[in-house]
Amino acid sequence: MYITRVQLENIKGFSRRRAVDLKLPGRSGWIVLAGRNSSGKSTLLQAIALALGGPNVVRGLNADFAGWITHRSLTGRVAVRVTSDPRADTFVHRGVRREAGMLLGLEWTRPPRSTSSRGVQRLEMAPLEDVPDAGAYGPWAENPRGWFCAGYGPFRRLTGVVGAAHSRDTAPPEPLATLFQENASLAESVRWAVDLHHRKLEEEQARREGEEREEVAGPLLGTVLALLRDGLLPDAYRVQRITADGLWVSEQGRKAQFPLREMSDGYRTVAALVLDIVRQIHGRYGYLETGPTSSGGTAVLQPGVVLIDEVDAHLHVTWQRRIGDWLRAHFPRVQFIVTSHSPYICQAADEDALIRLPGPAEAESPAVVSEDLYRRVVYGSGDDAALSELFGLETPFSSRAERQRRRLVELERKVYARTASAEEKDEYRELAQLLTSSVQTRVAEVAARLEQDR
Template identity: 30%
Template sequence: MWVEEISLDNIKCFEKQTIKLGTKKEPYPWINLLGENGTGKSTILQALSLLLAGPEGAAQLLKPDGWLKDNFKPGKMTIVLHQGLNDPGQYGNEKKERKMFRYTFYVTGSEKLTINNKTFTEPIITEDTNSRVIPWLRENALLPKGKGWFGAGYGAFRRLTRANRILVPSLQTPLRYTNFFTQFREDQALEAFETWMVYLDYRISKSDDSIAKKQKEWGIKAINKLLPEGNSFDSIDGNGRIWFKVQGSKVSTVALSDGFRSVLALAGDLIWRLIEAFPLSDDPLNEEGVVLIDELDIHLHPTWQRTIAGLLRQTFPGMQFIMATHSPLIAAGSGEDAVTYRFYRKDNNTIVEEIKNIHALSVDKILQSEAFGLISPFSPETQNKLDRYFQLKKKKTLNNSEQTELDLAIPLVREALGELPNENSLDFKVQEFLMDKLNDKNK
């Protein structure tokens, strides 16, 4: 399964917006959503989750109070979804088999609204009852428990539990809507990784279970790929504690840093859900699906931010990743074929625009580009002094006070820029241009 596009109409900060997430033939493998807080990135991810969870799952995840931009007309969330190679079900006959599905969920609010001749008086998410494909999707794709048609979403507060795991008799197949729980429940810990790994270890020790061995191998393989160099899975002890090698020392999951725990929680949960969705697969890590991640950069050191997108893509090559981030390092490291959108507010509405070729830029240049709204890489105090330096350099004549101010600024400019820029150099003209753009933005 993969997503070609999503459209929102009268949803939160979006008046009307369509975002392309693939072509008609293939998905964009990695999509970055950039923008300041409050511009709607999480809304897009949550809307995708509701649509991928199915009508019943959406109702379990959220009662959409406050989701309408205008309370006097219904909101619409529309998705274009494609069936993957290993997703079961056939829509149509052999000559006219359909693999692409467009469907809509409507959202109501506190005001009385009518949709498809049915009146609603409270906030609710409801399917388009005129749709011909939703009934088929409900029975073949958007099942509470089903195979294939994989999707999972992770909110910014994903984490492992701080409690030690104990052995459990089994892990139930997850209900579809729970794949997206952490996007709507900040208090929801991702416990599947620890519980699952301990249970597999138990099965292996008791009966030398070959299936459990294979699944444990997949889990360890994926986790080790995502961890920074010098860190890896170590063992599970008799008390059900999972240990890792961290730069030569053994550390249990309870004592790991928040960065490690965030990645382990996401990756471990994803592996377990993939195995449940593709139980007959030779390698579930290679299966297709959609993964939504809000604030991937949270808790991660810049060195890990720089590589995490590439590591996720290598570990789960069949996944379509759609993620929000505030990190230029993640945006730059997501690959030449990644697609990046910038979200920004204008006239009480959110505008979304594509940013090209971000992978080729340095972090400084990404911050100073339209991708991050022309943010200076310097502190406000240093940027103000640089601006003043360039203002003075542009003047044809300086009085004594201005000349003294310019002379005093030279050491800081040399330290900040590496050398004093020549007035005819490209660097000087670029700095002047950026200064003018930043000043225009702040007017």
């Protein structure tokens, strides 16, 4: 399953001229939603998740949708159009006709004030009228066959409350839990890996005792470890094994091993994310289809959609540059839709897949960036991306450096006009040596000097 179009109307800040109508590449790859704080990146990601999950997932989430509809609007709607993979996405009912593009969507309505309890209005939710029955028998089925989708919020913890994001009387919508609840964790993925370890030991014991039993856990655990070991962790660290105590890591060239849980947030969150994606894919399909990456590593080949909010959270810039390429290489048939404040995450975006969300004060809709801006971000430096209209950063320098650079321009004008005193010349030389600049910055500084000369 892949998303080809997303529409939001009267959902939080997405109303009127800011309503969403995005056409996305209906294929695997790396789609980035970029924008300032409060531009609605998380809201857009959550809305996509709810449309893909359907009414049962929405009801199961213990999330507060009180402010979901735009202020003074009576209804809010989200619609997502998806295309299916005939080999992977099937229907629970044989009579359903497969369509080229399936519409999935939900609508929230404010109840009349007379029916609200003590002034608290609980929104009424229902599928859009245009949603075909295929949705109920496909991605919205109680136990979907394929139609893989998972979502992750910025707090991707290995410890915490498992299943905290669902109510007790419904099945836990685990694939989307952390996208809506900060206290939900990915600890279940580690428990799954530990369970594989125990089952592997049981299979080995049965084999030693001469019992004929198909080995399932051992090969599956080997695939998981091969994936985690294939350059996922930076700085020459590597996941070595999985035991009853969890994941163990070592540094290249050293024999000592230590638990992953003792490492920094960056290591833990990335390992937990990848491990959970693998667990969710295996849980949805019942097996892992694997193949080699271009470098000879292990890739998981099943299709689907993975949503990640603030994918750059806890990651050093060197890791931010690599994470998009790593995930695409090891999940080559997954459509990743991520949000980020990092220019390095944006540099991995596919063509027609870098989307700018205007700020809350801008009366514009989210849109795919122009080809010129895309090339500047993807093929330029990190500074080029940060200084572009995608991020709106006015300068890459500190406020102290900016003051000194303005002084440098003033002194440079005097030096070239031969009106600088001896002290000013000395100050100019000191600042020129102190304030080393890139070619792009020097061009801007010279332009500022020329502007003053007019």
